[in-house]
Amino acid sequence: DAGVTQSPTHLIKTRGQQVTLRCSPKSGHDTVSWYQQALGQGPQFIFQYYEEEERQRGNFPDRFSGHQFPNYSSELNVNALLLGDSALYLCASSSFVSLSGGISRADTQYFGPGTRLTVL
């Protein structure tokens, strides 16, 4: 059973460029979340996709955008790169579990190996 996969492993870009990162979720999962992790810090939530729509968003500018495909895989796009965007980008997959009353919660998130982005 394949776990969460991400590509590429490493990426070097220059300021102002654009980058696309890719993620395939764990088999059986339909929800993908993206995180940014700076060195020595905990992961910071960027956004989450479910049913091909952005469901939640953290405190990140519109330069960060994403997409989810019908096969549940996802892309993270970052435009106009800044030096401060250098970080480990993590993808996490999970599956929604509906509770009574219509409030849904996500199950445990499983993380991929990450993409190390360096902006020069």
Place this chain on the structure above:
Amino acid sequence: EDQVTQSPEALRLQEGESSSLNCSYTVSGLRGLFWYRQDPGKGPEFLFTLYSAGEEKEKERLKATLTKKESFLHITAPKPEDSATYLCAVQALTSGTYKYIFGTGTRLKVLA
């Protein structure tokens, strides 16, 4: 404001020296607390999920416990291969949606 705080920031233990890591949280509508292990440059590896106060989970030398305000990760007789950063995260339900908040982690070094 929802917050997750982990302590200590760093911990050095001798092989076999048991200890505990702390994760304290102030969130509304807690739906779950998660522990992950992260090796340098890699993605977090899932360890435990705890959903209610009083719950305990065990795996090999690790045991996680949960109260209404904090969680502990107990490490019994650690080995050098237990060296890693241990991350705590909470899932909080607010206004019908949830969010996932991570602490900054505890860097554990186990010396042979």
